[in-house]
Amino acid sequence: MIQVDNLTKRYGPVTAIHDVSFTVDKGRIVGFLGPNGAGKSTTMKILSCFMPATGGTARVAGYDVFSQSLEVRRRIGYLPENAPLYPELSVASYLDFVAEIKGVGRAERRGRVADVMERCFVTDMQNRLIGKLSKGYRQRVGLAQALLGDPEVLILDEPTIGLDPRQIAEIRALIRSLAGQHTVILSTHILPEVSMVCDGIVIINHGRIVAQGTESELVQQVFPTARIEVRVANASGDVAGALRAVPGVVTVEPLASRDGGVGFVVESERDRDVRADLVRLVTGRNWALQELHQVGMSLEEVFIRVVAGEQVAPDVVVAEEEAR
Protein backbone atom coordinates (compact mmCIF):
# COMPACT_ATOMS: atom_id res chain seq x y z
CA MET A 1 0.00 0.00 0.00
CA ILE A 2 2.95 2.25 0.72
CA GLN A 3 6.12 1.65 -1.20
CA VAL A 4 9.15 3.81 -0.69
CA ASP A 5 12.27 3.28 -2.80
CA ASN A 6 15.62 4.96 -2.24
CA LEU A 7 13.99 8.17 -1.05
CA THR A 8 16.40 11.04 -0.49
CA LYS A 9 15.67 14.59 0.61
CA ARG A 10 18.23 17.35 0.81
CA TYR A 11 17.63 20.84 2.14
CA GLY A 12 20.51 22.68 0.55
CA PRO A 13 23.63 21.04 1.91
CA VAL A 14 21.76 19.18 4.66
CA THR A 15 20.60 15.66 3.87
CA ALA A 16 17.43 15.02 5.85
CA ILE A 17 16.85 11.48 4.66
CA HIS A 18 19.16 9.30 2.65
CA ASP A 19 18.24 6.31 0.53
CA VAL A 20 15.22 5.32 2.59
CA SER A 21 13.33 2.24 1.40
CA PHE A 22 10.50 0.34 3.03
CA THR A 23 7.08 -1.02 2.26
CA VAL A 24 3.88 -1.18 4.25
CA ASP A 25 1.28 -3.79 3.35
CA LYS A 26 -2.42 -3.05 3.24
CA GLY A 27 -4.14 -3.00 6.60
CA ARG A 28 -0.93 -2.89 8.59
CA ILE A 29 0.18 -0.34 11.17
CA VAL A 30 3.80 0.63 10.96
CA GLY A 31 5.60 2.72 13.55
CA PHE A 32 8.35 5.10 12.55
CA LEU A 33 10.87 5.37 15.35
CA GLY A 34 13.82 7.65 15.66
CA PRO A 35 15.34 10.40 17.74
CA ASN A 36 14.47 14.03 17.04
CA GLY A 37 15.76 15.21 13.69
CA ALA A 38 16.16 11.68 12.36
CA GLY A 39 13.99 12.33 9.31
CA LYS A 40 10.63 10.95 10.43
CA SER A 41 8.65 14.09 9.68
CA THR A 42 10.46 14.65 6.40
CA THR A 43 9.50 11.18 5.22
CA MET A 44 5.89 11.77 6.22
CA LYS A 45 5.78 15.14 4.49
CA ILE A 46 6.92 13.49 1.29
CA LEU A 47 4.39 10.66 1.63
CA SER A 48 1.59 13.16 2.19
CA CYS A 49 2.54 15.04 -1.02
CA PHE A 50 3.37 18.21 0.87
CA MET A 51 6.98 18.15 -0.16
CA PRO A 52 8.83 16.62 -3.09
CA ALA A 53 11.77 14.28 -2.64
CA THR A 54 15.19 15.08 -4.04
CA GLY A 55 15.64 11.52 -5.23
CA GLY A 56 13.90 8.16 -5.19
CA THR A 57 10.21 7.38 -5.47
CA ALA A 58 7.30 6.85 -3.13
CA ARG A 59 4.00 5.26 -4.08
CA VAL A 60 0.91 5.41 -1.94
CA ALA A 61 -2.07 3.22 -2.86
CA GLY A 62 -0.37 2.56 -6.20
CA TYR A 63 0.05 6.22 -7.16
CA ASP A 64 3.25 8.20 -7.28
CA VAL A 65 3.28 10.96 -4.67
CA PHE A 66 4.90 13.44 -7.04
CA SER A 67 3.41 12.83 -10.47
CA GLN A 68 -0.03 11.63 -9.31
CA SER A 69 -0.29 13.79 -6.23
CA LEU A 70 -4.02 14.49 -6.51
CA GLU A 71 -4.86 10.76 -6.67
CA VAL A 72 -2.70 10.12 -3.62
CA ARG A 73 -4.27 13.04 -1.75
CA ARG A 74 -7.74 11.60 -2.36
CA ARG A 75 -6.69 8.50 -0.47
CA ILE A 76 -4.74 9.78 2.53
CA GLY A 77 -5.49 11.33 5.86
CA TYR A 78 -2.59 13.30 7.27
CA LEU A 79 -1.92 14.59 10.75
CA PRO A 80 1.15 16.85 10.65
CA GLU A 81 3.37 17.42 13.64
CA ASN A 82 1.69 19.68 16.23
CA ALA A 83 -1.71 19.45 14.49
CA PRO A 84 -1.91 22.88 12.78
CA LEU A 85 -5.52 24.14 12.87
CA TYR A 86 -7.42 27.42 12.42
CA PRO A 87 -7.86 28.92 15.89
CA GLU A 88 -10.74 31.20 14.81
CA LEU A 89 -12.99 28.32 13.75
CA SER A 90 -15.13 26.15 16.00
CA VAL A 91 -14.40 22.43 16.06
CA ALA A 92 -17.60 21.53 14.21
CA SER A 93 -17.24 24.19 11.51
CA TYR A 94 -13.59 23.29 10.99
CA LEU A 95 -14.39 19.61 10.55
CA ASP A 96 -17.25 20.51 8.23
CA PHE A 97 -14.77 22.48 6.10
CA VAL A 98 -12.37 19.52 5.98
CA ALA A 99 -15.17 17.11 5.09
CA GLU A 100 -16.32 19.38 2.27
CA ILE A 101 -12.84 19.90 0.87
CA LYS A 102 -12.27 16.14 0.98
CA GLY A 103 -15.39 15.75 -1.14
CA VAL A 104 -17.83 14.33 1.41
CA GLY A 105 -21.30 15.10 0.01
CA ARG A 106 -23.59 17.60 1.68
CA ALA A 107 -26.10 14.92 2.67
CA GLU A 108 -23.71 12.73 4.63
CA ARG A 109 -21.36 15.45 5.86
CA ARG A 110 -23.11 16.14 9.14
CA GLY A 111 -23.21 12.44 10.00
CA ARG A 112 -19.56 11.87 9.09
CA VAL A 113 -18.41 14.85 11.12
CA ALA A 114 -20.44 13.68 14.12
CA ASP A 115 -18.96 10.22 13.72
CA VAL A 116 -15.29 11.31 13.74
CA MET A 117 -15.97 13.69 16.63
CA GLU A 118 -17.40 10.74 18.55
CA ARG A 119 -14.46 8.49 17.72
CA CYS A 120 -11.89 11.13 18.69
CA PHE A 121 -13.78 12.19 21.85
CA VAL A 122 -14.27 15.83 20.89
CA THR A 123 -18.07 15.87 20.62
CA ASP A 124 -18.47 17.81 23.87
CA MET A 125 -16.18 20.56 22.51
CA GLN A 126 -17.77 20.88 19.07
CA ASN A 127 -18.94 24.48 19.51
CA ARG A 128 -15.73 25.71 21.12
CA LEU A 129 -13.25 27.77 19.11
CA ILE A 130 -10.18 25.70 18.34
CA GLY A 131 -7.94 28.46 19.69
CA LYS A 132 -9.52 28.00 23.13
CA LEU A 133 -8.90 24.26 23.29
CA SER A 134 -6.17 22.55 25.29
CA LYS A 135 -3.30 20.84 23.50
CA GLY A 136 -4.85 17.41 23.99
CA TYR A 137 -8.15 18.41 22.41
CA ARG A 138 -6.43 20.14 19.50
CA GLN A 139 -4.42 17.00 18.88
CA ARG A 140 -7.62 14.97 18.79
CA VAL A 141 -9.32 17.42 16.45
CA GLY A 142 -6.25 17.01 14.22
CA LEU A 143 -6.72 13.28 14.29
CA ALA A 144 -10.43 13.69 13.55
CA GLN A 145 -9.70 15.71 10.40
CA ALA A 146 -7.30 12.99 9.24
CA LEU A 147 -10.02 10.35 9.63
CA LEU A 148 -12.60 12.34 7.66
CA GLY A 149 -13.30 11.02 4.20
CA ASP A 150 -12.44 7.50 5.34
CA PRO A 151 -8.98 7.47 3.70
CA GLU A 152 -7.26 4.20 2.87
CA VAL A 153 -3.94 5.41 4.21
CA LEU A 154 -3.35 7.41 7.37
CA ILE A 155 -0.11 9.26 7.95
CA LEU A 156 0.10 10.36 11.56
CA ASP A 157 3.04 12.38 12.82
CA GLU A 158 3.20 11.87 16.58
CA PRO A 159 -0.52 11.32 17.12
CA THR A 160 -0.44 10.98 20.91
CA ILE A 161 1.81 13.94 21.75
CA GLY A 162 0.33 16.28 24.36
CA LEU A 163 -2.34 13.86 25.54
CA ASP A 164 -2.84 12.72 29.12
CA PRO A 165 -2.40 9.01 29.94
CA ARG A 166 -6.09 8.15 29.67
CA GLN A 167 -6.42 9.97 26.33
CA ILE A 168 -3.27 8.23 25.08
CA ALA A 169 -4.86 4.86 25.85
CA GLU A 170 -8.06 5.88 24.06
CA ILE A 171 -6.26 7.15 20.98
CA ARG A 172 -4.05 4.06 20.83
CA ALA A 173 -7.13 1.88 20.97
CA LEU A 174 -8.65 4.00 18.18
CA ILE A 175 -5.56 3.64 15.99
CA ARG A 176 -5.39 -0.07 16.76
CA SER A 177 -9.01 -0.41 15.64
CA LEU A 178 -8.10 1.08 12.25
CA ALA A 179 -5.86 -1.90 11.41
CA GLY A 180 -7.20 -4.13 8.69
CA GLN A 181 -9.41 -1.48 7.10
CA HIS A 182 -6.77 1.23 6.91
CA THR A 183 -3.05 1.27 6.40
CA VAL A 184 -1.42 3.43 9.03
CA ILE A 185 2.05 4.87 9.29
CA LEU A 186 2.75 6.74 12.50
CA SER A 187 5.80 8.28 14.06
CA THR A 188 6.53 8.50 17.74
CA HIS A 189 9.32 8.46 20.20
CA ILE A 190 7.33 6.66 22.83
CA LEU A 191 8.69 3.13 22.53
CA PRO A 192 5.96 1.21 24.39
CA GLU A 193 3.46 2.86 22.04
CA VAL A 194 5.05 1.14 19.09
CA SER A 195 5.00 -2.22 20.87
CA MET A 196 1.33 -1.76 21.71
CA VAL A 197 -0.01 -0.29 18.50
CA CYS A 198 2.19 -1.29 15.58
CA ASP A 199 2.58 -4.46 13.57
CA GLY A 200 5.87 -3.40 12.08
CA ILE A 201 8.65 -1.04 13.09
CA VAL A 202 11.03 1.08 11.07
CA ILE A 203 13.88 2.66 13.00
CA ILE A 204 15.47 5.67 11.37
CA ASN A 205 18.52 7.58 12.54
CA HIS A 206 20.44 10.40 10.87
CA GLY A 207 18.20 10.05 7.84
CA ARG A 208 18.92 6.39 7.26
CA ILE A 209 16.93 3.32 8.09
CA VAL A 210 18.94 1.38 10.63
CA ALA A 211 16.56 -1.48 11.34
CA GLN A 212 13.11 -2.67 10.30
CA GLY A 213 10.84 -5.61 10.98
CA THR A 214 8.49 -6.79 13.70
CA GLU A 215 9.49 -6.30 17.30
CA SER A 216 10.70 -9.88 17.76
CA GLU A 217 12.62 -9.74 14.47
CA LEU A 218 14.36 -6.59 15.60
CA VAL A 219 15.27 -8.14 18.94
CA GLN A 220 16.75 -11.12 17.16
CA GLN A 221 18.60 -8.98 14.66
CA VAL A 222 20.11 -6.72 17.23
CA PHE A 223 20.64 -9.21 20.02
CA PRO A 224 21.62 -12.53 18.47
CA THR A 225 22.11 -14.00 21.94
CA ALA A 226 19.61 -14.89 24.65
CA ARG A 227 20.30 -13.49 28.11
CA ILE A 228 19.97 -15.29 31.40
CA GLU A 229 20.50 -13.72 34.79
CA VAL A 230 21.98 -16.09 37.38
CA ARG A 231 22.59 -15.45 41.08
CA VAL A 232 24.34 -17.94 43.33
CA ALA A 233 25.49 -17.91 46.96
CA ASN A 234 28.09 -20.03 48.75
CA ALA A 235 30.11 -20.08 45.59
CA SER A 236 33.79 -20.73 45.63
CA GLY A 237 36.39 -20.60 42.89
CA ASP A 238 35.99 -19.17 39.44
CA VAL A 239 32.21 -19.07 39.05
CA ALA A 240 32.35 -17.00 35.87
CA GLY A 241 34.84 -19.40 34.33
CA ALA A 242 32.66 -22.38 35.20
CA LEU A 243 29.59 -20.72 33.68
CA ARG A 244 31.48 -19.87 30.54
CA ALA A 245 32.53 -23.48 30.19
CA VAL A 246 28.91 -24.57 29.76
CA PRO A 247 28.38 -25.46 26.07
CA GLY A 248 26.41 -22.79 24.21
CA VAL A 249 27.38 -19.93 26.52
CA VAL A 250 28.89 -17.03 24.64
CA THR A 251 29.70 -14.44 27.29
CA VAL A 252 29.43 -14.03 31.04
CA GLU A 253 29.27 -10.59 32.62
CA PRO A 254 29.27 -9.98 36.36
CA LEU A 255 26.41 -8.15 38.07
CA ALA A 256 26.56 -6.24 41.34
CA SER A 257 26.65 -8.50 44.41
CA ARG A 258 23.43 -8.74 46.39
CA ASP A 259 21.98 -10.81 49.24
CA GLY A 260 25.38 -12.33 49.94
CA GLY A 261 25.63 -13.87 46.52
CA VAL A 262 27.23 -13.13 43.19
CA GLY A 263 25.33 -12.53 39.99
CA PHE A 264 26.10 -12.87 36.32
CA VAL A 265 24.46 -12.18 33.02
CA VAL A 266 24.99 -15.18 30.81
CA GLU A 267 24.52 -14.74 27.08
CA SER A 268 23.92 -17.85 25.08
CA GLU A 269 23.27 -18.70 21.48
CA ARG A 270 19.67 -17.81 20.79
CA ASP A 271 18.55 -21.19 19.48
CA ARG A 272 20.07 -23.11 22.37
CA ASP A 273 18.46 -23.17 25.82
CA VAL A 274 21.24 -23.49 28.37
CA ARG A 275 19.14 -22.98 31.48
CA ALA A 276 18.95 -26.67 32.43
CA ASP A 277 22.72 -27.01 31.96
CA LEU A 278 23.32 -23.99 34.19
CA VAL A 279 21.12 -25.42 36.95
CA ARG A 280 22.95 -28.75 36.71
CA LEU A 281 26.29 -26.97 37.00
CA VAL A 282 25.26 -24.93 40.05
CA THR A 283 23.67 -27.81 41.95
CA GLY A 284 26.52 -30.14 40.96
CA ARG A 285 29.00 -27.85 42.68
CA ASN A 286 26.77 -27.44 45.75
CA TRP A 287 26.35 -23.70 45.20
CA ALA A 288 23.07 -22.20 46.38
CA LEU A 289 20.98 -21.11 43.43
CA GLN A 290 19.20 -17.87 44.37
CA GLU A 291 17.82 -16.86 41.04
CA LEU A 292 17.87 -17.89 37.40
CA HIS A 293 15.72 -16.30 34.77
CA GLN A 294 15.71 -15.35 31.16
CA VAL A 295 15.87 -11.62 30.46
CA GLY A 296 13.65 -10.50 27.59
CA MET A 297 15.16 -7.81 25.43
CA SER A 298 12.80 -4.90 25.10
CA LEU A 299 12.36 -2.64 22.10
CA GLU A 300 13.88 0.10 24.20
CA GLU A 301 17.17 -1.76 24.44
CA VAL A 302 17.03 -2.47 20.73
CA PHE A 303 16.41 1.20 20.03
CA ILE A 304 19.18 2.46 22.25
CA ARG A 305 21.62 -0.04 20.85
CA VAL A 306 20.74 0.70 17.23
CA VAL A 307 20.43 4.45 17.50
CA ALA A 308 23.45 5.02 19.66
CA GLY A 309 25.37 3.05 17.07
CA GLU A 310 26.63 0.72 19.75
CA GLN A 311 25.78 -2.33 17.80
CA VAL A 312 28.93 -4.43 17.91
CA ALA A 313 29.12 -7.69 16.09
CA PRO A 314 28.84 -10.64 18.52
CA ASP A 315 32.14 -12.21 17.47
CA VAL A 316 33.93 -9.01 18.43
CA VAL A 317 32.41 -9.32 21.91
CA VAL A 318 33.67 -12.88 22.16
CA ALA A 319 37.11 -11.83 21.05
CA GLU A 320 37.17 -9.16 23.74
CA GLU A 321 36.12 -11.67 26.37
CA GLU A 322 38.82 -14.07 25.35
CA ALA A 323 41.43 -11.38 25.43
CA ARG A 324 40.78 -10.70 29.10
Place this chain on the structure above:
Amino acid sequence: MRWLPVFKKEMQLYFGSPVAYVVFTFFLFITGIFFGSIFSFYSDASMRSFMQPQFGQNLNVIENVMRPLFSNMSVVLLFFIPMLTMRLFAEERKSGTFELLLTYPVRDGEILAGKFLAALVLYVLLLALTLLYPGLVAYFTRVEWGPILTGYLGLVLTGAAFLAVGVLVSSLTENQIVAGFGTFGILLAFWIVGWGAEFAGGSLRGVLQYLSFVDHLDGFTRGLIDTKDLVYYLTGIVLALFLTLRSLESKRWRG
Protein backbone atom coordinates in the same frame (compact mmCIF):
# COMPACT_ATOMS: atom_id res chain seq x y z
CA MET B 1 -15.56 22.54 -7.59
CA ARG B 2 -13.53 22.54 -4.42
CA TRP B 3 -13.02 26.32 -4.22
CA LEU B 4 -16.28 26.72 -2.32
CA PRO B 5 -15.11 25.22 1.00
CA VAL B 6 -11.97 27.38 0.88
CA PHE B 7 -14.13 30.42 0.13
CA LYS B 8 -16.49 29.67 3.02
CA LYS B 9 -13.60 29.05 5.40
CA GLU B 10 -11.97 32.37 4.47
CA MET B 11 -15.24 34.21 5.03
CA GLN B 12 -15.58 32.55 8.44
CA LEU B 13 -12.03 33.61 9.27
CA TYR B 14 -12.68 37.22 8.17
CA PHE B 15 -15.77 37.49 10.32
CA GLY B 16 -14.53 35.18 13.08
CA SER B 17 -11.59 37.50 13.70
CA PRO B 18 -11.76 41.28 14.10
CA VAL B 19 -10.21 41.86 10.64
CA ALA B 20 -13.43 42.47 8.72
CA TYR B 21 -15.00 44.64 11.43
CA VAL B 22 -11.93 46.80 11.95
CA VAL B 23 -11.40 47.37 8.22
CA PHE B 24 -15.12 48.13 7.68
CA THR B 25 -15.28 50.52 10.61
CA PHE B 26 -12.24 52.57 9.75
CA PHE B 27 -12.84 52.59 6.02
CA LEU B 28 -16.33 53.97 6.55
CA PHE B 29 -15.05 56.41 9.17
CA ILE B 30 -12.37 57.86 6.92
CA THR B 31 -14.39 57.91 3.69
CA GLY B 32 -17.26 59.36 5.75
CA ILE B 33 -15.05 62.27 6.77
CA PHE B 34 -14.07 62.81 3.14
CA PHE B 35 -17.68 62.66 2.01
CA GLY B 36 -18.80 65.00 4.78
CA SER B 37 -16.26 67.68 3.94
CA ILE B 38 -16.71 67.37 0.16
CA PHE B 39 -20.48 67.47 0.43
CA SER B 40 -20.62 70.40 2.85
CA PHE B 41 -18.19 72.32 0.63
CA TYR B 42 -20.48 71.59 -2.31
CA SER B 43 -23.58 72.72 -0.45
CA ASP B 44 -21.80 75.95 0.56
CA ALA B 45 -20.86 76.55 -3.06
CA SER B 46 -24.39 75.91 -4.27
CA MET B 47 -25.72 78.27 -1.60
CA ARG B 48 -23.36 80.98 -2.82
CA SER B 49 -24.25 80.34 -6.45
CA PHE B 50 -27.89 80.76 -5.49
CA MET B 51 -27.06 84.33 -4.49
CA GLN B 52 -24.54 85.01 -7.24
CA PRO B 53 -25.77 83.02 -10.24
CA GLN B 54 -22.70 83.79 -12.36
CA PHE B 55 -20.60 81.37 -10.22
CA GLY B 56 -23.05 78.53 -10.48
CA GLN B 57 -22.47 77.57 -14.08
CA ASN B 58 -20.40 74.46 -13.48
CA LEU B 59 -22.02 73.03 -10.36
CA ASN B 60 -22.76 69.34 -10.76
CA VAL B 61 -22.89 66.63 -8.06
CA ILE B 62 -21.08 64.04 -10.17
CA GLU B 63 -18.29 66.43 -11.04
CA ASN B 64 -17.95 68.09 -7.63
CA VAL B 65 -18.96 65.39 -5.12
CA MET B 66 -18.75 61.89 -6.53
CA ARG B 67 -15.57 62.22 -8.60
CA PRO B 68 -13.47 63.64 -5.76
CA LEU B 69 -15.00 61.02 -3.45
CA PHE B 70 -14.14 58.14 -5.78
CA SER B 71 -10.65 59.43 -6.20
CA ASN B 72 -10.18 59.78 -2.43
CA MET B 73 -11.62 56.32 -1.84
CA SER B 74 -9.15 54.77 -4.26
CA VAL B 75 -6.29 56.30 -2.30
CA VAL B 76 -7.74 55.13 1.03
CA LEU B 77 -7.95 51.65 -0.50
CA LEU B 78 -4.18 51.69 -0.92
CA PHE B 79 -3.96 51.47 2.85
CA PHE B 80 -6.84 49.09 3.49
CA ILE B 81 -6.52 46.45 0.80
CA PRO B 82 -3.19 45.11 2.18
CA MET B 83 -4.96 44.45 5.50
CA LEU B 84 -7.49 42.25 3.76
CA THR B 85 -4.98 40.21 1.81
CA MET B 86 -1.87 40.00 3.95
CA ARG B 87 -2.98 37.01 5.98
CA LEU B 88 -4.43 34.96 3.12
CA PHE B 89 -1.36 32.82 2.47
CA ALA B 90 1.26 34.18 4.86
CA GLU B 91 -0.67 33.23 7.98
CA GLU B 92 -1.37 29.70 6.77
CA ARG B 93 2.26 29.18 5.95
CA LYS B 94 3.37 30.51 9.31
CA SER B 95 0.92 28.46 11.36
CA GLY B 96 1.45 25.27 9.35
CA THR B 97 -2.17 24.93 8.25
CA PHE B 98 -0.96 25.39 4.68
CA GLU B 99 0.82 22.06 4.97
CA LEU B 100 -2.48 20.39 5.71
CA LEU B 101 -4.34 22.37 3.06
CA LEU B 102 -1.88 21.26 0.38
CA THR B 103 -2.42 17.60 1.28
CA TYR B 104 -6.18 17.79 0.71
CA PRO B 105 -7.46 16.69 -2.69
CA VAL B 106 -7.79 20.23 -3.98
CA ARG B 107 -5.98 21.95 -6.84
CA ASP B 108 -3.82 25.00 -6.24
CA GLY B 109 -6.08 26.99 -8.55
CA GLU B 110 -9.09 26.09 -6.43
CA ILE B 111 -7.34 27.21 -3.25
CA LEU B 112 -6.40 30.48 -4.96
CA ALA B 113 -9.90 31.00 -6.37
CA GLY B 114 -11.50 30.43 -2.97
CA LYS B 115 -9.19 32.87 -1.25
CA PHE B 116 -9.29 35.58 -3.91
CA LEU B 117 -13.07 35.43 -4.24
CA ALA B 118 -13.47 35.63 -0.46
CA ALA B 119 -11.36 38.78 -0.36
CA LEU B 120 -13.22 40.19 -3.37
CA VAL B 121 -16.66 39.53 -1.88
CA LEU B 122 -15.59 41.13 1.38
CA TYR B 123 -14.35 44.15 -0.57
CA VAL B 124 -17.55 44.44 -2.58
CA LEU B 125 -19.51 44.33 0.69
CA LEU B 126 -17.34 47.16 1.95
CA LEU B 127 -18.01 49.19 -1.18
CA ALA B 128 -21.72 48.46 -0.95
CA LEU B 129 -21.74 50.10 2.47
CA THR B 130 -20.40 53.32 0.91
CA LEU B 131 -23.50 53.49 -1.32
CA LEU B 132 -24.82 55.39 1.66
CA TYR B 133 -22.97 58.49 0.36
CA PRO B 134 -24.56 58.75 -3.10
CA GLY B 135 -27.78 57.76 -1.36
CA LEU B 136 -27.50 60.80 0.86
CA VAL B 137 -26.73 63.01 -2.13
CA ALA B 138 -29.79 61.65 -3.92
CA TYR B 139 -31.88 62.50 -0.88
CA PHE B 140 -30.99 66.19 -1.21
CA THR B 141 -30.73 66.61 -4.92
CA ARG B 142 -31.34 64.91 -8.24
CA VAL B 143 -28.45 62.67 -9.33
CA GLU B 144 -27.55 60.82 -12.50
CA TRP B 145 -27.00 57.20 -11.47
CA GLY B 146 -25.10 56.21 -14.63
CA PRO B 147 -21.73 57.80 -13.79
CA ILE B 148 -22.10 56.66 -10.17
CA LEU B 149 -22.51 53.05 -11.27
CA THR B 150 -19.56 53.22 -13.66
CA GLY B 151 -17.58 54.89 -10.87
CA TYR B 152 -18.34 51.96 -8.63
CA LEU B 153 -17.42 49.57 -11.42
CA GLY B 154 -14.09 51.38 -11.64
CA LEU B 155 -13.59 51.03 -7.89
CA VAL B 156 -14.46 47.31 -8.01
CA LEU B 157 -11.87 46.80 -10.75
CA THR B 158 -9.26 48.92 -8.99
CA GLY B 159 -9.88 47.04 -5.74
CA ALA B 160 -9.80 43.66 -7.47
CA ALA B 161 -6.44 44.52 -9.01
CA PHE B 162 -5.15 45.69 -5.61
CA LEU B 163 -6.41 42.46 -4.03
CA ALA B 164 -4.71 40.36 -6.71
CA VAL B 165 -1.42 42.11 -5.99
CA GLY B 166 -1.96 41.56 -2.26
CA VAL B 167 -2.69 37.86 -2.76
CA LEU B 168 0.47 37.52 -4.84
CA VAL B 169 2.67 39.17 -2.23
CA SER B 170 1.06 37.13 0.56
CA SER B 171 1.90 33.92 -1.29
CA LEU B 172 5.58 34.85 -1.36
CA THR B 173 6.21 35.18 2.36
CA GLU B 174 5.20 33.66 5.65
CA ASN B 175 5.45 36.98 7.45
CA GLN B 176 2.20 38.92 7.48
CA ILE B 177 3.93 42.26 8.12
CA VAL B 178 6.13 41.72 5.09
CA ALA B 179 3.09 40.73 3.03
CA GLY B 180 1.08 43.76 4.14
CA PHE B 181 3.85 46.28 3.79
CA GLY B 182 5.11 44.82 0.52
CA THR B 183 1.62 45.08 -0.96
CA PHE B 184 1.25 48.64 0.27
CA GLY B 185 4.60 49.60 -1.24
CA ILE B 186 3.73 48.15 -4.64
CA LEU B 187 0.29 49.78 -4.69
CA LEU B 188 1.75 53.09 -3.62
CA ALA B 189 4.24 52.87 -6.46
CA PHE B 190 1.37 52.36 -8.92
CA TRP B 191 -0.16 55.56 -7.60
CA ILE B 192 2.84 57.89 -7.49
CA VAL B 193 4.24 56.69 -10.79
CA GLY B 194 1.65 59.03 -12.30
CA TRP B 195 3.31 62.02 -10.63
CA GLY B 196 6.58 61.10 -12.31
CA ALA B 197 4.79 61.21 -15.65
CA GLU B 198 4.40 64.96 -15.27
CA PHE B 199 8.14 65.45 -15.30
CA ALA B 200 9.03 62.76 -17.80
CA GLY B 201 9.13 63.44 -21.48
CA GLY B 202 8.54 61.52 -24.66
CA SER B 203 7.44 57.92 -24.65
CA LEU B 204 8.40 57.43 -20.98
CA ARG B 205 5.67 59.86 -20.05
CA GLY B 206 3.09 57.72 -21.82
CA VAL B 207 4.34 54.53 -20.19
CA LEU B 208 4.31 56.00 -16.68
CA GLN B 209 0.89 57.49 -17.21
CA TYR B 210 -0.43 54.16 -18.43
CA LEU B 211 0.98 52.29 -15.42
CA SER B 212 -0.64 54.58 -12.86
CA PHE B 213 -4.15 53.51 -11.97
CA VAL B 214 -5.27 57.10 -11.38
CA ASP B 215 -5.94 57.90 -15.04
CA HIS B 216 -7.69 54.58 -15.63
CA LEU B 217 -10.06 55.09 -12.73
CA ASP B 218 -10.73 58.64 -13.87
CA GLY B 219 -12.56 57.53 -17.00
CA PHE B 220 -14.95 55.37 -15.00
CA THR B 221 -15.78 58.18 -12.58
CA ARG B 222 -16.71 60.39 -15.53
CA GLY B 223 -19.16 57.74 -16.68
CA LEU B 224 -16.91 56.36 -19.36
CA ILE B 225 -16.20 52.64 -19.84
CA ASP B 226 -13.15 52.54 -22.04
CA THR B 227 -11.76 49.22 -23.33
CA LYS B 228 -8.27 50.52 -22.69
CA ASP B 229 -9.03 50.89 -18.98
CA LEU B 230 -10.81 47.54 -18.78
CA VAL B 231 -7.79 45.89 -20.40
CA TYR B 232 -5.49 47.63 -17.93
CA TYR B 233 -7.33 46.29 -14.89
CA LEU B 234 -8.07 42.82 -16.24
CA THR B 235 -4.45 42.37 -17.34
CA GLY B 236 -3.28 43.39 -13.89
CA ILE B 237 -5.68 41.00 -12.14
CA VAL B 238 -4.93 38.05 -14.42
CA LEU B 239 -1.18 38.61 -14.32
CA ALA B 240 -1.04 38.85 -10.53
CA LEU B 241 -3.24 35.77 -10.07
CA PHE B 242 -1.24 33.82 -12.64
CA LEU B 243 2.00 34.64 -10.83
CA THR B 244 0.39 33.62 -7.53
CA LEU B 245 -0.55 30.27 -9.03
CA ARG B 246 3.03 29.81 -10.21
CA SER B 247 4.31 30.68 -6.74
CA LEU B 248 1.95 28.08 -5.19
CA GLU B 249 2.89 25.42 -7.71
CA SER B 250 6.57 26.03 -7.20
CA LYS B 251 6.00 25.08 -3.56
CA ARG B 252 5.04 21.61 -4.77
CA TRP B 253 8.27 20.90 -6.57
CA ARG B 254 10.66 23.07 -4.59
CA GLY B 255 9.46 21.90 -1.19
